[in-house]
Amino acid sequence: MGGVDYINDSYLCALILKDMVSEFFRPAAKKRSRRGIRMTRVNMKELTMSNTDKQQAVEPEAKPAFNTGQLVRSLICVGVGLVIFLIPPPQGLTGQAMHMLGVFVGTILGLILQPLPTSSVAIIGMTVGMLTGALDVKKAAFAGLGSPSIWLIVAAFFIAQGFVSTGLGRRIALIFLSMLGKSSLGISYGLAAADLVLAPATPSNTARLGGILFPIITSVSDVQDSTPKSDESRRKIGAFLALTANNVNAITSAMFAxxxxxxxxxxxxxQKAGVSINWGMWALACIVPGLVCLIAIPALIYKLFPPTIKHVPQAQADAKAELKEMGPLSMHEWIMLVTFIVMLVLWATGSIFHVEATTVAFLGVAVLLCTKIITWNDMVSNKSAWSTLIFFGVLxxxxxxLNDLGVTGWAGKLIANLVHGMPWMLVLAILTVFYFIIHYMFASELAQVAAIYTLFLGVAVAAxxxxxxxALMLGVASGLIGAMTHYASGPAALIYGAGYVKTSEFLRIGLICGLVTVVVFLTIGMGWWKVIGIW
Known part of the structure; x- marks a missing residue:
């Protein structure tokens, strides 16, 4: 995995993600006091900015040197891919299939080891595939860039900007905090409720946590003199809220498509594997087990990693004061709110009215553009959206x-033989837990989905x-994996980079909470799915 260099790269990734999130902060910035929930987002940035960040802020053109660790990881990716590329094809596969598998495995290793940024790795992999003939330039290489699902992600990134720029996202979080913020545990449930409300229309879980909720966490912590400067200070409340928000974010990420x-x-x-699922089905399937997890996880972390400060009456008072200062909803907030509700309704009823989810998302973007809640310049500068388009469009x-050449089916049969004869419930449980554990090898949910989701789905169906x-269980697991390590996802890297939580604490709590949520979905979830007719 690259040892210390890999962990350092993950930390740098956290810092980069933080700076990306800060782009969302500026539009809604208001004058606030240094203390309380009204602490400015600039101060929040200072709390989480390292010396490396500050140097980069002064010298934006400076680029990191290509170090030995990067070279070693690059050679590993090339070497493994080349070995597979040159192996004589086994029975059932063609030479082109092995070539495509070699290019794909080399690319996935690049996503795991990260010798270069993810989009760079994807483009290089695609280029190698075209040069070797493994990828057909006219039919396959660029096919993913035209995928409606990929463009749905891009559109929803722009919608997320609207929540931040109008201040509606922060208002929602403050409303729940004003109702539940008397204690440390109450604050964690208030933030969880806000995350749940914002989740359906915020596919950038990094922006949702980092751009809306995390500034509130740091503000509350600052009032209680809880900072990353010492163990005693961070354990007062900051570390607890950071861990809870990270694990809650993984749950809400799993609850909605x-x-x-x-x-x-x-x-x-x-869909390409022949399984049809839609937004409404996913939401209905996850509402019961998801709510159980949202109730259980903050309480579990409170037990495993309790804050030293239990009661925080000032947080509730500050939330109410800021809501009063914000005044009634502005016109832009009303437009954002109504657009959000209409989108949810259309997503939930899309199968009835035959409206595609991507169409709904771009309808929302069009409304926000017409009302100037977001602008074309905002969209152009949204690096996360365009990076996602390139990265996953290529993957x-x-x-x-790989599917067309029979590689996925061939690998699926090999694995299916290992679980042959087992009850399908046991097979699903084994595959789901293994799918969860294998995320220790990945640095994002998206990378894992692109690499092995189809394979695991094929094995499950064959068994x-x-x-x-x-399809739904593996999709849900793709969200639950986001909090298990400090490099598991954008939000996890952001939380880790803030310095409130030590690596050992992050890994221990992430593993326990992750396994608990997986068990809830495999038990309560499967029972609920039986009731609503999914199986």
Missing amino acids: TAMAAGPVVFQLA VGMAQP GVPATAA
Whole structure:
């Protein structure tokens, strides 16, 4: 995994993600006091900015040198891919199939080891595929860039900007905080409720946590003199809130297809495998087990990692004071709110009225553009959206030839033989837990979905698991994996980079909470799915 260099790169990734999130902060910035929930977002940035950040702020053109660790990781990616590329094809596969598998595995290793940024790795992989003939330039190489599911992600990134720029997202968080913010545990539930409300239309879970909720966490912590400067200070409340928000974010990301960037990709991959799932089905399937997890996880973390400060009456008072200062909803907030509600209704009823989810998302973007809640310049500067388009558009385009050439089916049969004869419930449980654990090898939910979702789905269906249940369970697991390590996702890297939580604490709490949520979905969730007819 690259040892210390890999962890350092993950930390740098956190800092970069933080700076990206800060782009969302500026439009809604208001004058606030240095203390309380009204602390400025600039101060929040100072709390989490390292010396490396400050140097980069002064010298934006400076680029990191290509170090030895990067070279070693690059050679590993090239070497493994080349070995697979040159291996004589086994029975059932063609030479082109092995070539495509070699290019794909080399690219996925690049996403795991990260010798270069993810989009760079994807473009290089696609280029190698075209040069070697593994990827057909006219039919396959760029096919993923035209995928409606990928563009759904892009559109929803722009919608997320509207929540931040109008201040509606922060207002929602403050409303829940004003109702539940008397204690440390109450604050964690207030933030969880806000995350749940915002999740359906915020596929950038990094922007949702980092751009809206995390500034509130740091503000509350600052009032209680809880900073990353010492163990005693951070354990007062800051570390507890940071850990809770991170694990709650993984749950809300799993509850809605549009709550994380990987959701629409799951839709597309499932559809190509012959399984039809939609937004309403996903939301209905997850509402019961998801709510159980949202109730259980903050209480579990409170037990495993309790804050030293239990009661925080000032947080509730500050929330009420800021809401009063914000005044009634502005016209832009009303437009954002109504647009959000209409989108949810259309997503939930899309199968009835035959309106595609991507169409709904771009309808929302069009409204926000017409009302100037967001501008074209805002969209152009949204690096996360365009990076996602390139990254996953390329990966989806590379994954399809693997299916067409029979590689996925061939690998699926090999694994299916290992679980042959087992009850399908046991097979689904084994595959889901393994899918969860294997995320230790990945640095994002999207990377894992693009790499192995289709393979696991094929194995599950071949072993007798009902196709819809398998597709949904693996899709849900793709969200739950986001909090298990400090490099598991954008939000996790952001939380880790802030310095409130130590690595050992992050890994321990992430593993325990992750396994608990997986068990809840495999038990309560499967029971609920039986009631609503999914299997």
